[in-house]
Amino acid sequence: MLDYLVPGLLFFLSALALKDRQDAYSLMLEGGQAGLRLLVSILPTLIFLVTAVQILRASGAAELLSRCFAPLFSRLGIPPETALLVLIRPISGSAALAVGADLMRQYGVDSPVGRTAAVMLGSTETTFYTISVYFGAAGIRKTRYTLPAALFADFVGFFMASMSVRWFYR
């Protein structure tokens, strides 16, 4: 069933547009143009951050970090290899993508570590960035308990990503 979700969605949307006599194909091309402009705008960020991740890995800093966090992470059931991803995910989305992609490549996309990294990336957000955007827009200075609650949600995300990968893919 799951295999038909994405193809089905593509068909459903264009059929719905056709019913309203809308030119679905032109609309998609128009959106696609915007998507590629977005790609061009994030290309430099990705190149710099992937380079930084490679520096961390080649120098042994990434390994050192995961070793420091290993006792804590193992107790929680989170793979220690994902320490850098967990630390950087709330701060920078592109850096998290660079770290996550590197974990998937290094350990294999279908390995427990690679899968956990993918689920973490797919189910969490760039918390600090989001908070600053919204409070900036609303002109709020006292954020009260927003940050602890949001970071708690992130922690639940990292924990559940590790658990669900362990449950679903043996």
Add this chain to the structure above:
Amino acid sequence: MTMTWIWTLLTGSGILCALLLGRGSELAAAIPRGMQEGVTLALSLGGSLCLWSGVGRLMEAVGITGMLSRLLRPFLHRVFPESKQDPLLAQSLSGNICANFLGLGNAATPMGMDAARRLRRGDSASHSLCRLIVLNTASIQLIPANVAAVRSGLGCQTPFDILPAVWLTSICSAGLGLAMAVLLGRVWKDA
């Protein structure tokens, strides 16, 4: 400026570790390899960004966000009591949540900002505003297209097989995050 600090910290700690562990040659080789892999990563995202932005434009045109919004109403009134009196606020809130769910980041942010402005009372965050932000930082997404694209680019045969795990994780983190916000809202004392 944040990224400047991060970049300096990352490169600095890399050099320090390489010096301590004697990994100079690996460090030097990491830079040309890194920039090459950066391009590869960006290219593996290109198709997904193009196709899903196109699909996103189509979703906007057929008004699917509006359809989903109606399903959300009962939930909305419970979590954001202000939305009962203010239909425009209800519209921005449900639009923001639905657009996030469908992966339409470009559409979600303006609606979320509008809701945040409507929820504003003075310069201190209200309960509803905290909850809105927790929901936005927890990311509930139907199809994490970019992650699937990265997996596919690395040779994965079944890039979408992480979906059930992503859904379960998102629901737990958003649900428990919201519960934590409600709980903290009861006990929080402003300094």
